[in-house]
Amino acid sequence: MTAGTAFDFQQYVASRRAAVEERLAQYLFPDDQELLFQAMRYSALGGGKRLRALLCLSAAEAVGAFDCDPLQTALPCACAIEMVHAMSLIHDDLPCMDDDDYRRGRLTNHKVFGEATALLAGDALLVLSLETLARRSPDWIKPPLLLKVVAELAAVAGAKGLVGGQVDDLLATGAISQASPGPASSPAAASSCLLEKIHQAKTGALLRFSVWSGASLMGADDRILGLLTRFGEILGLAFQIADDMLDVTGDIKALGKTPGKDQAAGKLTWVSLYGMEKSKETLVKLENEGKSLLSKTGLAETSLSPLVCLLEYAIHRMN
């Protein structure tokens, strides 16, 4: 499968991003000017790649249907995902967590609005995401299906997803300590296992959910859903490996944050554990595997182009 010949990825991304930004702005209390709403908008509308929203929309578009518009079907969900992502960045940046002053080249939320308001803005975005998905999704989505997607987003954001990953991340850097560390294992095995667990929970789960939810809401059958979900997992892993490599090779623009920070903090990363060469090899394998999974869906090649390009983007940002 090749992409980018007839398909204009830049144009696709621009149009879908614009749709997400416009809809997000509608959901974020545009008529309320109080501090809390300003803080919510500061982070949720403060730029970013919108990779998760794009994955959700392009999975919906790949599945397609005769009787409903994929974009209208998946837009509330795509916005909900971006709210969860924004919330996790706000809370991760707080002084008691990673204590970051800058994010996407701007001051972090708590540097602008103070710790209390930033924390509460995160809480508010978290529940607004679920309310938005539950209440703003179009009525042609069957309620039992929508309920399942709502429950899954809550799970992905919670103790076994984003939140759990952040705890493991803080444990790995020694920022917090575990009272009961669990069964003993060799340090190397523990590191490798912990790294995958952190990646999977902190980054992988929401990226996989993005693909899964977009396809689910369009009523994809179990076979296609299985293949696309596995594609989402592979993209999530590749995204994280590429992120760890960018921290070393150091392109601030592609990374969107200060490079070298993970290294300086002694963070457990793919590169620190396996080295650059092994990481590059893994990326090549993952890219092939991801494209192969898409082919196996049997969906039209043109409708799969956005997903192919998003996988390439997740991997080749450094170029």
Add this chain to the structure above:
Amino acid sequence: MTAGTAFDFQQYVASRRAAVEERLAQYLFPDDQELLFQAMRYSALGGGKRLRALLCLSAAEAVGAFDCDPLQTALPCACAIEMVHAMSLIHDDLPCMDDDDYRRGRLTNHKVFGEATALLAGDALLVLSLETLARRSPDWIKPPLLLKVVAELAAVAGAKGLVGGQVDDLLATGAISQASPGPASSPAAASSCLLEKIHQAKTGALLRFSVWSGASLMGADDRILGLLTRFGEILGLAFQIADDMLDVTGDIKALGKTPGKDQAAGKLTWVSLYGMEKSKETLVKLENEGKSLLSKTGLAETSLSPLVCLLEYAIHRMN
């Protein structure tokens, strides 16, 4: 309407509380021993009156139905409400918020588990509440109805409910300052208006939701739902006035927290604004109004007894 003659309120509360505690423990990852899960359980299973859960269950029982068990119908929702309540206490107690060391006679969550873990335990409880309601509710509840209840709980917990109320509370005590204070008004009018807004959002919204959700899940018609929702609002207001009075009269057992704290902090309370006598008069009026609303539902007097007693309990805790 009189209560407590044939109806054993103590026994009712004990049995319903036991059901809530048992179910909550099942939902809170009993097999996971990591720090995060310990922190979640510490607050969510750490005692408390369970007033919100009891309201949800007794509203469901008041409505009743031939074809479904009210307790089984409303238990997941009652537990979800208690998770939201526990989460709001954890976040409110954090150093960047009210900075409390004790809650219900025990160390607050962040004093035991550290700030980072406490914050994340709150986040995890917040989404677990919505996941629990969406996923654990029995399948005889119609999915569109359940979706509506999930969306409403998210709204009640969010920027226009609990979170918004906490922001206003911090603004009122001067802990944070508002960039754009809105239209000018006289200080007394502003205080009175702000007090009602804070009460309504911080305490009233979740208490009203407790009654509304229990009745809704049982399929109550709009007329009964309207009366019970208004009853929930009245109970919420009465609960808050009684709370403010307890802070002055100072029974630590009935209050469940250190009395005199609001006064010392110069907090805006019902008593500081209207005085004790006026507060007492208002409570009498609210109790009568609440009982009158219950009568108007036309539901059997025996099935309304728990709600009557819960209103009396909310008001007469000091005796």
